[in-house]
Amino acid sequence: MIVMDNIRILLKERPVTEPELGHFMVETVEACIPKDGEILVSTIYLSVDPYMRGRMRDTDIFGKSYAPSLEIGDVIVGAVVGEVIESKDPHYKAGDIVETKLGWQTLAPISANLARKITPSLAPISTALGILGMPGLTAYHGLLDIGQARAGDCVVISAASGAVGAVAGQIAKLKGCRVLGIAGSEEKCDYIVNDLDFNAAINHRKDDIDSALTEHCQDGIDVYFDNVGGSILDTVMNHVRDGARIVICGMISEYNLTNPEVAVRPTRALLNHSARMEGFVVSDFAELMDESLAQMAKWVSSGQLKYREDIITGIENTPSAFIGLLRGDNFGKRIIQVRDNPFNDV
Numbered sequence: 001m002i003v004m005d006n007i008r009i010l011l012k013e014r015p016v017t018e019p020e021l022g023h024f025m026v027e028t029v030e031a032c033i034p035k036d037g038e039i040l041v042s043t044i045y046l047s048v049d050p051y052m053r054g055r056m057r058d059t060d061i062f063g064k065s066y067a068p069s070l071e072i073g074d075v076i077v078g079a080v081v082g083e084v085i086e087s088k089d090p091h092y093k094a095g096d097i098v099e100t101k102l103g104w105q106t107l108a109p110i111s112a113n114l115a116r117k118i119t120p121s122l123a124p125i126s127t128a129l130g131i132l133g134m135p136g137l138t139a140y141h142g143l144l145d146i147g148q149a150r151a152g153d154c155v156v157i158s159a160a161s162g163a164v165g166a167v168a169g170q171i172a173k174l175k176g177c178r179v180l181g182i183a184g185s186e187e188k189c190d191y192i193v194n195d196l197d198f199n200a201a202i203n204h205r206k207d208d209i210d211s212a213l214t215e216h217c218q219d220g221i222d223v224y225f226d227n228v229g230g231s232i233l234d235t236v237m238n239h240v241r242d243g244a245r246i247v248i249c250g251m252i253s254e255y256n257l258t259n260p261e262v263a264v265r266p267t268r269a270l271l272n273h274s275a276r277m278e279g280f281v282v283s284d285f286a287e288l289m290d291e292s293l294a295q296m297a298k299w300v301s302s303g304q305l306k307y308r309e310d311i312i313t314g315i316e317n318t319p320s321a322f323i324g325l326l327r328g329d330n331f332g333k334r335i336i337q338v339r340d341n342p343f344n345d346v
């Protein structure tokens, strides 16, 4: 039997504020053999996502999380796209391409029940981690099911050039909304307006968000798709109109905080405008996933939905890529390429 190595990245220490390289440990071990019902997966691409920061806490200042924490020494959780090397499950064979929750490692067995088969002819396989994966589904259900966006609405989206935000904004445009994006650089703002056809953009590092919202949303905001929380959310709440829907998708500006920030309560704006604020987790819509992914795949293949990937090579660069994601260094869906892509289809 050939012994194969698995390179994996473990949580060495819990970050208190910003994660640092020293909080992670890279090690090489012998890959385990798959048991009955499992597949051995060789990672081609792995995903770094903001939610991983939450898994690194053991206590949460904001209350109990929707998902369990990692223990020290655990492999960092996350989705990968990989190739099945060996299968002990009748639904998979060697050579199949899957998306699964292998985490930050190069070669390991996983239950076949946790995998989804990818059709490489449909779209580049890396998109299963972005627009045709968890972030794309988050945008789709957050905007349409929670936000109830409809033609004519004024929709504001934060982290608007990112994996979720860029998709939510484009779907809103497809539905006939007027879309304003908030992003962290001039380059990102130019991209969402010129390439993705958003109506306008606000640079949150440079512009006065309050006056920009007054200028661009004169009748008020119908839907706010919130990816960042913090002071941007507080400012947006001053601009909601009657019947507004505030979609609480994420609060990345707060993920590295040690204490909750003090802010004006949003309840008065909700009451004054008969508005609704609702949080969600993408897995709430798991049963609809096949249907929504089929719709998204159609939009991608027709060119109605565009996407941008920010690919970094080498598993050893995963911790720094993750740290950078939380600072806004990424431009598009951040993905790590771990080995050659047999389809070379990026």
Ligand SMILES: NC(=O)c1ccc[n+]([C@@H]2O[C@H](COP(=O)([O-])OP(=O)(O)OC[C@H]3O[C@@H](n4cnc5c(N)ncnc54)[C@H](OP(=O)(O)O)[C@@H]3O)[C@@H](O)[C@H]2O)c1
Residues within 6 Å of the ligand: 049, 050, 051, 134, 135, 138, 159, 160, 161, 162, 163, 164, 165, 182, 183, 184, 185, 188, 204, 227, 228, 248, 249, 250, 251, 252, 253, 254, 280, 281, 282, 283, 325, 326, 327, 328, 329, 330, 331, 332, 333, 334
């Ligand atoms: N509810 C769910 O099921 C679900 C699922 C997936 C993701 N999410 C959430 O959705 C959000 C976006 O995730 P993503 O994967 O699409 O990431 P992303 O937008 O591709 O990357 C994160 C972006 O957040 C922005 N950011 C970072 N710190 C910020 C700050 N202090 N203030 C304002 N913006 C900041 C940066 O963009 P700028 O340079 O533009 O500031 C950065 O590029 C996250 O909050 C994530 O936790 C929720």
